[in-house]
Structure formats: C-alpha cells, structure tokens
Amino acid sequence: MYAVIETGGKQYRVEVGTELEVELLDGEPGDSITIDRVLLVADGDESAIGRPVVADAAVEAEVLRRDRTDKVISFKYRPKARRRVKKGHRQDVTVLRITDVKLGKRSAAEDRRKADAAAKSERERLQEAAAKQAAEDAALAEKLAKASAAKAPAKAAPKGRAAADKTTKDEKPATKAAAKPATKTAATKAAATKAAPKTPRAKTQSGAADAKPASAKPKAPRTTKKDE
Numbered sequence: 001m002y003a004v005i006e007t008g009g010k011q012y013r014v015e016v017g018t019e020l021e022v023e024l025l026d027g028e029p030g031d032s033i034t035i036d037r038v039l040l041v042a043d044g045d046e047s048a049i050g051r052p053v054v055a056d057a058a059v060e061a062e063v064l065r066r067d068r069t070d071k072v073i074s075f076k077y078r079p080k081a082r083r084r085v086k087k088g089h090r091q092d093v094t095v096l097r098i099t100d101v102k103l104g105k106r107s108a109a110e111d112r113r114k115a116d117a118a119a120k121s122e123r124e125r126l127q128e129a130a131a132k133q134a135a136e137d138a139a140l141a142e143k144l145a146k147a148s149a150a151k152a153p154a155k156a157a158p159k160g161r162a163a164a165d166k167t168t169k170d171e172k173p174a175t176k177a178a179a180k181p182a183t184k185t186a187a188t189k190a191a192a193t194k195a196a197p198k199t200p201r202a203k204t205q206s207g208a209a210d211a212k213p214a215s216a217k218p219k220a221p222r223t224t225k226k227d228e
Helices: 108-194
Strands: 002-007 010-015 019-023 032-035 038-043 046-049 057-068 072-078 083-089 092-103
Touching: 002 057, 010 019, 010 092, 038 057, 038 092, 092 108
Parallel strands: none
Antiparallel strands: 002 010, 002 038, 019 092, 032 057, 038 046, 057 092, 072 083
16 A cells, blocks of 8 residues: 655655655654645555545654755856855755555555564464474484384395405406416526527637636646756
C-alpha cells in the first residue's frame, strides 16, 4: 500500500519505511506526526482518489532530524550601473520516516507485520524440516557404515591369501631374471680374456728375441788356465 501526500506545497509518493525530506515542520527528533493531506491511497488494483483529499486516510511519520539542503547561489546585477548582488541560501528541512499508511480500518504497517510473521514462520518450518531430514540421513549413513564394517572381516582373509600367492608367483620370475644376467656376465668375461691380444716380444738390434723366461737359470762361467 502506498499514498500520495501533500506538505509544504509539494507532493510525495510514500509507503511504509520511506525516508524523505520535507519543508520545515514543527517537531523534534523522535516525535511522531500525522499528515492529513492525503491525495491518493492505492493497494494493488484498488485505489482511492481524493477530491481533493481522501476521507478517513492518514499517514503517520517519525521525525528523524532537522537538516539543511545544499546552498543555492542567487546573483543579480544591473548592466552599466555597476550593481552586483550575490546571495546564498540553504533551506531548512525535516527528515521523516513513514511508519504507517491508514485508510479507514486498514493499516499498511499491520499488514506488513502479518506478512513478516508468516514469512518467519514459514522459514522456521523449512529449517525444522531440513534439520529433521539431516538427522535421518545421518542415522542412515551410520547404519550403513556399521553394516559394511561387520561384513569387511569375513572377506579380508581370502584377499590376503590371494595377495600372498600372487607375491610368491611374482618373486620366482624375478629370481630367474636376476640369475640370467649373472651367467651372461661370466661368459662375457671369459670371452674377453680369450680375445685379449698377446703382448709382442721386444726385439734387439740384431732382430733376435731379447727376453728369456724369468724361470731360466744363468749358465756357470767357464774355467780358464789363468784361473787355475
């Protein structure tokens, strides 16, 4: 529900919760005032138009504070007369917050209060339903976990045996594979020894063999007549 009010020679469209600046009114911050100049009240498709004001209609507001608008400059001059006049003006205003719009026995504030309460109750109902569903899901998950834990030990032993058998089977080929390279290495060493080139004997100037075997014994010197 909204209304069109008139105050200070101006018209304003207001509803519950609207804050607006109007021409200076009597009242201190925190006071409540009632505006009787209501030109129109509308609620959805229904509306009441005043001629000039709507009967049994009123708008209640709360005074928030008194304030002043931005400065407006007024400048006047007369050409060729050296006359210049400059003035500044800041209008005093009252800041209001609309608390209720009434039309006969209807009240916009009461309607909003009921709507908020219904929305709150619906939200609480949804929260309770969500909490209940979460508790049921947690209980079901716990039950399934216990059932799976009870079945797990019976199936664990066969799996362990199969794993041990598989490990044993896997180890045998590994041993054979490790033995084969060792045999090949010994054969490779033997072939390398056979294929090693012989060291050539050193030759003297005459071209005969110079070196004799180390195991040969030296010949005894001949005895001459001088030695006898």
